[in-house]
Amino acid sequence: MAxxxxxxxxxxxxxxxxxxxxxxxxxxxxxxxxxxxxxGEAVATPPHFLFFNWTLENYxxxxxxxDYFLHFMNSVVISVxxxxxxxxxxxxxxxxxxxxxGKRTKDVLMWMLSTKMLPPVGVLIPIFLxxxxxxxxxxxxxxxxxxxxxxxxxxxxMLYTYFKEIPGEILEAARMDGAGLREEVIHIxxxxxxxxxxxxxxxxxxxxxxxxxxxxxxxxxxAAPLTAFIASYxxxxxxxxxxxxxxxxxxxxxxxxxxxxSQKQLVRxxxxxAVK
Amino acid sequence: xxxRALAGACVLGLTASGAMxxxxxxxxxxxxxxxxxxxxxxxxxxxxxPDIKVNWVTMEENVLRQKVTTDVATKAGQxxxxxxxxxxxPIWGKQGWLxxxxxxxxxxxxxxxxxAIRSGLTVDDHLYALPFYGESSFTMYRKDLMEKAxxxxxxxxxxxxxxxxxxxxxxxxxxxxxxxLRGKAGWGENMAFLSAMDNSMGGRWFxxxxxxxxxxxxxxxxxxTYLNLMNEYGPPGASSNGFNxxxxxxxxxxxxxxxxxxxAASFVTNPKDSKVADQVGFAMAPHKDGVAxxxxxxxxxxLAIPAGTQKEDAAKTFIEWATSKEYTALVASKEGWANVPxxxxxxxxxxxxxxxxxxxxxxxxxSINAADPKSPSVQDVPxxxxxxxxxxxxxxxxxxxxxxxxxxxxxxxxxxQALQNAQSLTEREMKKAxxxx
Numbered sequence: 014m015a016x017x018x019x020x021x022x023x024x025x026x027x028x029x030x031x032x033x034x035x036x037x038x039x040x041x042x043x044x045x046x047x048x049x050x051x052x053g054e055a056v057a058t059p060p061h062f063l064f065f066n067w068t069l070e071n072y073x074x075x076x077x078x079x080d081y082f083l084h085f086m087n088s089v090v091i092s093v094x095x096x097x098x099x100x101x102x103x104x105x106x107x108x109x110x111x112x113x114x115g116k117r118t119k120d121v122l123m124w125m126l127s128t129k130m131l132p133p134v135g136v137l138i139p140i141f142l143x144x145x146x147x148x149x150x151x152x153x154x155x156x157x158x159x160x161x162x163x164x165x166x167x168x169x170x171m172l173y174t175y176f177k178e179i180p181g182e183i184l185e186a187a188r189m190d191g192a193g194l195r196e197e198v199i200h201i202x203x204x205x206x207x208x209x210x211x212x213x214x215x216x217x218x219x220x221x222x223x224x225x226x227x228x229x230x231x232x233x234x235x236a237a238p239l240t241a242f243i244a245s246y247x248x249x250x251x252x253x254x255x256x257x258x259x260x261x262x263x264x265x266x267x268x269x270x271x272x273x274x275s276q277k278q279l280v281r282x283x284x285x286x287a288v289k
Numbered sequence: 290x291x292x293r294a295l296a297g298a299c300v301l302g303l304t305a306s307g308a309m310x311x312x313x314x315x316x317x318x319x320x321x322x323x324x325x326x327x328x329x330x331x332x333x334x335x336x337x338x339p340d341i342k343v344n345w346v347t348m349e350e351n352v353l354r355q356k357v358t359t360d361v362a363t364k365a366g367q368x369x370x371x372x373x374x375x376x377x378x379p380i381w382g383k384q385g386w387l388x389x390x391x392x393x394x395x396x397x398x399x400x401x402x403x404x405a406i407r408s409g410l411t412v413d414d415h416l417y418a419l420p421f422y423g424e425s426s427f428t429m430y431r432k433d434l435m436e437k438a439x440x441x442x443x444x445x446x447x448x449x450x451x452x453x454x455x456x457x458x459x460x461x462x463x464x465x466x467x468x469x470l471r472g473k474a475g476w477g478e479n480m481a482f483l484s485a486m487d488n489s490m491g492g493r494w495f496x497x498x499x500x501x502x503x504x505x506x507x508x509x510x511x512x513x514t515y516l517n518l519m520n521e522y523g524p525p526g527a528s529s530n531g532f533n534x535x536x537x538x539x540x541x542x543x544x545x546x547x548x549x550x551x552x553a554a555s556f557v558t559n560p561k562d563s564k565v566a567d568q569v570g571f572a573m574a575p576h577k578d579g580v581a582x583x584x585x586x587x588x589x590x591x592l593a594i595p596a597g598t599q600k601e602d603a604a605k606t607f608i609e610w611a612t613s614k615e616y617t618a619l620v621a622s623k624e625g626w627a628n629v630p631x632x633x634x635x636x637x638x639x640x641x642x643x644x645x646x647x648x649x650x651x652x653x654x655x656s657i658n659a660a661d662p663k664s665p666s667v668q669d670v671p672x673x674x675x676x677x678x679x680x681x682x683x684x685x686x687x688x689x690x691x692x693x694x695x696x697x698x699x700x701x702x703x704x705x706q707a708l709q710n711a712q713s714l715t716e717r718e719m720k721k722a723x724x725x726x
Contacts, residue, residue: 141359
């Protein structure tokens with residue numbers, strides 16, 4: 014018999030859920046509102062919530078001052094490029110670890126994850142010098158490579174846990190029917206793992222889109238993505254919150270929309286995958 | 290014959306394309322009003338120099354500092370022009386990281402640069418950067434509140450005058466605080482103010498043997514006066530206030546006085562953002578009675594060329610244009626005299642158009658001239674810099690000391706503890722760096 018939930022309890026739980034959701038969403042809402050204020054209103058005390066002179070001047074100024082499209086395209090190329098490259102490397106790796114584990118597979122997995130525990134700034138200087146000497150500085154190629162390497166452990170871990178969910182017997186049955194390795198991976202494994210691969214892809218595009226340490230440090234004028242676009246609107250002397258908010262909204266809008274449409278996959282990826 | 294004609298045409302073509310070749314220079318810069326304005330006025334530069342294209346990379350101050358430092362130290366060559374401050378220029382110049390600018394054309398009129406600013410950018414008689422905009426600090430106060438309290442602000446106030454005015458103007462119930470000062474920790478935040486304030490109390494950062502001076506009566510006087518002013522008459526939560534937070538408070542009419550960068554004057558007198566635009570008066574930064582140094586700092590954002598750039602000539606052409614009298618005139622004609630980058634040239638302050646458009650011009654110039662980076666204190670010092678010490682170790686030390694003083698302002702430790710911690714941590718770092726044997 015299903016548990017009976019009283020109406021009162023349901024109302025309370027729903028109210029709490031909405032309150033928590035609002036709390037989490039509030040910074041984005043506030044950024045959104047601030048982006049339509051003047052600089053003076055953005056810092057007014059007490060703050061104005063909805064009743065102020067809504068203006069588009071910040072968006073106009075940001076568009077005049079910066080090349081949004083260049084930064085946007087850089088973000089797209091870098092985040093999609095690094096994720097696809099990462100998947101190409103990670104799918105075979107995760108397959109072998111999930112279905113033909115060796116004696117040290119667990120150790121290899123742990124070692125891969127341990128690379129994420131090092132603070133990135135610890136390897137900034139060596140990577141910076143490597144980039145400088147190989148001509149990768151301020152290029153999209155360079156950023157695709159570095160972000161692939163940075164996110165690879167997460168991609169492998171997520172795929173590994175998805176593949177583990179697939180019963181090995183199905184693959185065995187396929188082999189009994191005469192399927193080779195190629196057929197096995199393409200016709201049996203991949204279709205079953207598509208939801209997992211899709212959520213890995215989405216999550217990593219988001220991670221790469223938001224990555225701000227390497228993208229800020231290894232770019233100048235040509236390959237700078239939207240993170241650098243936002244950073245350029247912070248000012249040491251003079252009010253900047255409204256313009257910064259407008260720039261932030263323009264930078265997060267594409268990924269917010271992508272996240273909105275794919276939230277079902279994303280939630281599955283987050284609760285089911287490696288980052289449980 | 291045909292072949293020869295073809296070869297000739299090729300040579301001609303090559304020469305022509307060589308002459309037309311465009312040099313692209315990349316300029317790393319900070320996000321402030323004057324720099325952004327220049328990006329909008331580049332058509333004038335392109336008209337005069339069609340062979341040079343300028344790529345801008347605008348960054349937040351801390352990001353800029355980190356990126357240009359890494360770039361210049363590893364000779365990565367990503368930037369052909371860097372926007373750096375008066376803190377970096379002497380250090381980098383000495384390291385040989387910057388191109389010396391000794392062969393400026395006569396038309397540039399290098400002798401027109403303000404002596405205090407020029408001296409901060411000169412190492413061993415070589416000029417290493419051209420100043421784009423310069424600032425000092427001074428006192429901004431509310432004329433209406435002073436009048437209500439029955440007081441007048443002297444042009445050159447002492448700390449005692451300031452305390453008296455702060456007490457008279459404070460009305461916490463009405464949300465008006467007598468004084469707003471920087472409290473946020475950082476070498477360029479609260480320590481810029483407190484180092485300059487210590488100069489005005491007769492103190493200094495180091496003696497001639499590089500021993501830190503936080504155990505002297507001058508520093509104790511500085512910190513206790515500051516804490517007393519802020520605790521009694523300052524706004525709540527001041528330990529997280531920097532320039533922008535205080536600017537917002539002052540513009541909203543919450544502060545009686547504010548001692549900060551002279552560049553703030555144009556913001557607080559702008560009626561678009563400031564509620565108190567027509568009520569702001571200006572005075573020098575305060576000093577202790579009997580000490581001949583005021584608590585005002587000296588800072589300039591400058592344009593410098595990293596040594597080893599392949600495009601030195603184009604970079605020089607650009608920075609000479611950006612810091613020239615012609616550029617000032619261009620801004621004035623397009624955006625008005627109140628918007629020209631201040632604080633770099635004597636001629637600007639002799640221009641009646643400017644002085645009438647900027648009522649704070651006179652005191653800005655006086656403040657800049659009153660700051661001497663080579664001799665910031667009444668006592669002798671072994672370093673260059675008014676509100677900083679131009680040694681590579683200072684950023685880390687200054688910020689660590691700033692954290693102690695910010696903690697004292699937040700009430701987490703006492704003034705004595707903060708000074709003691711500052712003394713021991715500075716001593717440790719200076720020994721490690723080899724200044725103290």
